[in-house]
Amino acid sequence: MPLKTAQEYEESLRKLNLAVYMFGKRVENVVDHPIIRPSMAAVAQTYELAHRPEHEDIMTATSHLTGEKINRFTHVHQNVTDLVKKSKMGRLLGRETGCCFQRCVGMDSLNALSIVTYDTDQAYGTQYYPRFLKYLEYVQENDLTCDGAMTDPKGDRGLPPHKQADPDLYLRVAETREDGIIVRGAKAHQTGAVNSHEIIVMPTIAMREADKHYAVSFALPSDAEGIIYIMGRQSCDTRKLEEGLMDRGNILFGGHEALVVFDNVFVPWERVFMCGEYEFAGKLVEKFAAYHRQSYACKVGVGDVLIGAAQTAAEYNNVAGASHIKDKVIEMNHLNETLYCGCIACASEGHKEPSGTYAVNTLLANVHKQNVTRFPYEIARIAQDVAGGLMVTMPSESDLNAPETGRWLKKYFAGRSDTPAEHRMRILRLIENITLGTAAVGYLTESMHGAGSPQAQRIMISRLANMREKQKAARHLCGIDPE
Amino acid sequence: MPLKTAQEYEESLRKLNLAVYMFGKRVENVVDHPIIRPSMAAVAQTYELAHRPEHEDIMTATSHLTGEKINRFTHVHQNVTDLVKKSKMGRLLGRETGCCFQRCVGMDSLNALSIVTYDTDQAYGTQYYPRFLKYLEYVQENDLTCDGAMTDPKGDRGLPPHKQADPDLYLRVAETREDGIIVRGAKAHQTGAVNSHEIIVMPTIAMREADKHYAVSFALPSDAEGIIYIMGRQSCDTRKLEEGLMDRGNILFGGHEALVVFDNVFVPWERVFMCGEYEFAGKLVEKFAAYHRQSYACKVGVGDVLIGAAQTAAEYNNVAGASHIKDKVIEMNHLNETLYCGCIACASEGHKEPSGTYAVNTLLANVHKQNVTRFPYEIARIAQDVAGGLMVTMPSESDLNAPETGRWLKKYFAGRSDTPAEHRMRILRLIENITLGTAAVGYLTESMHGAGSPQAQRIMISRLANMREKQKAARHLCGIDPE
């Protein structure tokens, strides 16, 4: 059975030889590095939960290639139910980890490629689709975590790829050889990159012929020669280097992002899924984006954690019964469930693409993601309101543990009589973590820009709203169009 | 085949002898009264569209009682697909009529009763469910329009039914006889009441034993003796009495509400579905409310009309290409589609009740309706922004037609060179109609209070959000609950 355990996943990562840099230095042991490890642990939950009977239905699927039971993260959606379960899986894991669990981007890349490689073959008689299916089977059989890499550095946003001062500001085919291609460039903001076995590269925008060399998609092992990872900083990242756990807020899990540099990397042909078919670059972006906008189902799960934390903080202060507190908790839930409606609806309204893969409703997926750029910020604001100011003025865990300061914290941070100060501090640290700390990177800023910044969704909404139908109805009702 | 045509529907109404009052006087000919007729025409669309092949799938269903093809408005939902189609039917008809088409409330009453009469029988060994099914078959066979009547006048909101100064402020069983019951009271805000063949009464709140006599549900022909209808005023209602059509905005359709008084009305036992089983009053309210909150799918359709009208007005002014106008149209669409997500998601996440009827997800239906109390107001605000001020300062159709004034209006209300002033005026009148006029009653205030005022949804959200699960996740992640 292809389902890896969390333990096997961790072991498999140890076998990789990734070129990872942090704070200007090469990281020797990626898996055990204290800043990286919690993010590995979050990915590991995607393996762990697949083995739990109560989550099996959500976390696993049956491969349409092999008929075997596989991790849903490696699955290509075969029906609307698959799409709906994907949304539920996102919420479940968001709630279990309280952060970005990083594995959806690879799943979305696989699904997008399963549509576009087929369509490309239909248009050009190429053989990308069978090649892709072979690769997919490999991913499923080995239960691999894939990084889906789309966002180029982009340099001057006013210029297309081929007009940039530096031609590498978008990733490109630098050389075509008999056995494969040499690529050069970089992908930014790569979530979970150093916890991945594979990296799947896609173009970042629709392209014209002049940008043909930038229309490239391929997959590589994450430790292929010439791939370099430079870790991004997160707010409060170095708390993970401190002695205690409490000040991290989320003591178990985290996420990470990296700049991934491709320094003249060789890709063999059997791993290339697009190479110059620029007319399909836009479609690949659009399909991936729609899937990935659905994936922001995960924020509903992180929202669950934040709401639960705020409610707990209110109980510790004995204010949970105040009508304004109750109303604020309702509002957080209302906003969070409105997000849930979005990721369920775009799945429920999905459809079959020519290759047989099921795609989400693109309009609704964009509407969902647009709300994700707004509501988590408001939920975070309300959570800070409910939590109280102590959330940002609390001394450190060391202060709690040192006798001289600890006695004062225990005395003065007591809440409702049955609540130890430590519990109050822990729950407030978690709220800090999600609204200002490492998890805020995922819950807020990534909600804003991940899977495309808000304006990208607005353009899609503009394009997909059926204005002709709406105007026709209006003109008819007021008598301009009499029939 | 039970499907009536629009024409047959109108004829069937003529046979009724309703006691309708308006402006203090009895209305002699209800069907042809100019203020009422547009609302009848809107209901007639629910019959008309069922005969159109392109809408057949949405507008009709197969009766689980007779196997016959019936109008979906008389159907009891048999699966999730039925629920989703109901949402789509609401949007479709909202877009076709640009107003409240009034027939959903009866459908929602039938479905709620199909659940609760069964449950009551299970609990008490009563025979309500078979009695209800017989009634349902009658409704389906005759393709009837039913008014679902829930809201009592309620008097002092601080007091329960039996403590009101006047015991009739909630509708109640005044007398129990061998052949049936005598009821007294009133139901307020009854949408579409005088266009209905039947009126289905339900209690308005959860009740305790002291309110036992108020726990009553039954169905009656709308012209049963002792039922009196007093028509409500709508903003701009009397424009329908004026000579021209244009100033109505929507020249075809409208809605209406009425106060329905039950002046010692007799109900035979075969039409009684609850009588004293107060423990089930709350459940009936909750089930009806959930279905009816889903029904606000219709506002998405009215939103379509308003968005189409705003876009058209912008084109007539030649400002549709301005970036701020485009952005406002996107925002209207975004909000409208967010509403759509809500009514699709609560249907898609539906479940089977013991009676076999499918119910929507109650939490998500409440979340949906809560958004309906907000977004149409914002869409209306933006539509007024895009439309421009002329919408409220335009002279009348008579001014356009009179030579002395008409020449000035034609000269000075010209927009883009190809647009006659009359078209500009028509589309602006439609926007006025939906945001300030007769249709604003439905699009705005009914969106606020119909199917329960906002606070009612908040209470349900509070009750249904799984706080225990959320708090458990939070406590686990910050280390309060170590396991």
Add this chain to the structure above:
Amino acid sequence: MPLKTAQEYEESLRKLNLAVYMFGKRVENVVDHPIIRPSMAAVAQTYELAHRPEHEDIMTATSHLTGEKINRFTHVHQNVTDLVKKSKMGRLLGRETGCCFQRCVGMDSLNALSIVTYDTDQAYGTQYYPRFLKYLEYVQENDLTCDGAMTDPKGDRGLPPHKQADPDLYLRVAETREDGIIVRGAKAHQTGAVNSHEIIVMPTIAMREADKHYAVSFALPSDAEGIIYIMGRQSCDTRKLEEGLMDRGNILFGGHEALVVFDNVFVPWERVFMCGEYEFAGKLVEKFAAYHRQSYACKVGVGDVLIGAAQTAAEYNNVAGASHIKDKVIEMNHLNETLYCGCIACASEGHKEPSGTYAVNTLLANVHKQNVTRFPYEIARIAQDVAGGLMVTMPSESDLNAPETGRWLKKYFAGRSDTPAEHRMRILRLIENITLGTAAVGYLTESMHGAGSPQAQRIMISRLANMREKQKAARHLCGIDPE
């Protein structure tokens, strides 16, 4: 003393011979026409309150020309205190009338001209300023109501005045004569036009040389030959033609708008304040707009009425003590007072112009008006929430008075035991009036578009925010600019 009484004001209007059209017909008696009279009564309050000792400080000022006590509406602001009192006068009258009292637009025109005629004279050696002062003294001495007329029909918004298909779509100088000019065109949305003694015309946009003939400003008696008024329709306008008063909501006051056509009207030179100085057209627009955006102080007063009505409705239902109702009333007050802050701040931060006139802070006046395009809509939404649905489903006053229907309304619309149904109906009709009816035109749509649509304010905010200073501070703090 120049202060007219309300009675004298009404009499003075009777002496005018205005060419007013409504519903395609000439209005014979303007002052007594039931649709117009409430708006005359609202203007009359600006005279009445000036005689009340408790409002004297706010309502009157000392003329800087004559030293006489004058109505503040004819005053040119001489200091910051004058500006602040103007804002307070707006709120006061908004609260007294519950509608648009129409007289601020003339005051704002006079003040804008007092700045720009002076500046024009300084630039060109013209004599507009002394001419204007003479006119101002005439207005002050006779305590006149002036209509300030700025908005042209504008036709195709994509084209400048001189490129319109019809050259009259912006008002222009059609002919220059020795004794004056002949003007042709129209001004739209003229609030209070037919209650005014004078009409002061200004250009509507900044202009270039090609539009020179459109750069014209002048004042005329409102009944000058060739001026034609075509009354605009308001939502629910014809309720004023009905027998009773109650269904009007506001039984005392109203507003009106008209299209004002200038059909080759002669203006003598002593009434001309700009004629071809196109470089100053933009400045006149900007100065007038800033003053007039401040004038939306009045909406705070209308907001007071709406909040008071909502609170009263809640008390009648006995729900005023519910925490969610209290919170909604707080929110309405919060938004309303935020608006108040805007109109006070832009006055308090006013400054002296070269002519000696005090001008408001333009940035803050625009910020204030921008909020006015948002908050009244939200206050109206909340008011509808608090009021309950009966507001739009209530039968008519005739129903209340007719015995057959009246007995049911009195019985079933009883609220808290001490509240007669009539009182509930009256207060709800007032809420309907302000949120959907005649007053909604002023409180909502005029708040949107009056004194410039939202985008106009955004352009000004963009122009006036000191971005250089902000960027300098940011660059300094992060070390880009080390000094």
Add this chain to the structure above:
Amino acid sequence: MPLKTAQEYEESLRKLNLAVYMFGKRVENVVDHPIIRPSMAAVAQTYELAHRPEHEDIMTATSHLTGEKINRFTHVHQNVTDLVKKSKMGRLLGRETGCCFQRCVGMDSLNALSIVTYDTDQAYGTQYYPRFLKYLEYVQENDLTCDGAMTDPKGDRGLPPHKQADPDLYLRVAETREDGIIVRGAKAHQTGAVNSHEIIVMPTIAMREADKHYAVSFALPSDAEGIIYIMGRQSCDTRKLEEGLMDRGNILFGGHEALVVFDNVFVPWERVFMCGEYEFAGKLVEKFAAYHRQSYACKVGVGDVLIGAAQTAAEYNNVAGASHIKDKVIEMNHLNETLYCGCIACASEGHKEPSGTYAVNTLLANVHKQNVTRFPYEIARIAQDVAGGLMVTMPSESDLNAPETGRWLKKYFAGRSDTPAEHRMRILRLIENITLGTAAVGYLTESMHGAGSPQAQRIMISRLANMREKQKAARHLCGIDPE
């Protein structure tokens, strides 16, 4: 002249012997501690700017006690102009420092005491006011920074002070002696505490007789025996311990908060300003709160920095000309200037108290602060939108400086051709700092809870909105109250 220089201020701090703890250990050198020093530097700006001629008018005032020129932070407001200048000073310093400059809380305490000590003396014949004036003169003469300490730990929010499990959860008089009092308890969230010369303690809520011993106000030197400071953690605090400066975002300034414990501290009578007069505890809270809510003028200045940073980031990406970016910058400015209106209006509408001190308009100050709990969060959200995702995924300064990683960052983080990657990184770090990092504590969470959490303002708005007047107007206009 009493005006200290920044240098003198720093030197004066070195003379203090504060008991400060951080990370469980006593801080030996408070002034030079890298985490504390930037906050000291921010306070120092309040001294520095008072010496700059361009800011003299705002930053200094004339003492009403001595007639000498003093720092405005030690001034008691003598007129409305003083109040307005205080708001401007807040914005100025917020923009100069990009963070909380910590000195306003002492100014607000002094002003509140100048009102309430006078009123207490009037009521009881006590001598607090002369005692206070003597203290004030001392503060002015020595240009001292005072911490104003109000917020008690509060324990179980459902219980009053005297019913808490631990009687010290509100600060109290533990013993009364001939020469003074012994106090015990703590004050939480003390902004700028360890940069202050003095600490002024006030009660935190209105009290009844049973809480008499908690009604205490006094001033002490910050290093009085028994006062212990435990530093709070801020998001990203330890970046100040790292080698480079860039990752701090704001490389110059910061803030801090501390828990201040009073471990049986002696206060001589000449420093006691309230001791048992519980009826005045509420008034002192209310006066202080109103002043301090006005003080959130500073957030307008921090908003200036954030807007400037976002605009700069957009320019570096060459997207500043995109219409959606321009619109977002306008929106940030609009919200920021709306806040400015609030702090100007509550000052401009100030009034004289019996003691001669000018107080702000309490209603408007509360309205202002309520907006501060909302708009900075929205401005921050938009700033993150405009900035782009790199803000949270950027590698560290060390990565930029190390040759192996630096070459890639320089290559791939290039924006518009003239922008070095380093500048892009610096401006994004500043945005991170204000929206997620150390400054977010002040700009966001402190905006929420400082000077009272949102609900505290809502209660005041509810109490101060003149509902009677509003309801009277409404009832009059709809005919309930005929006269």
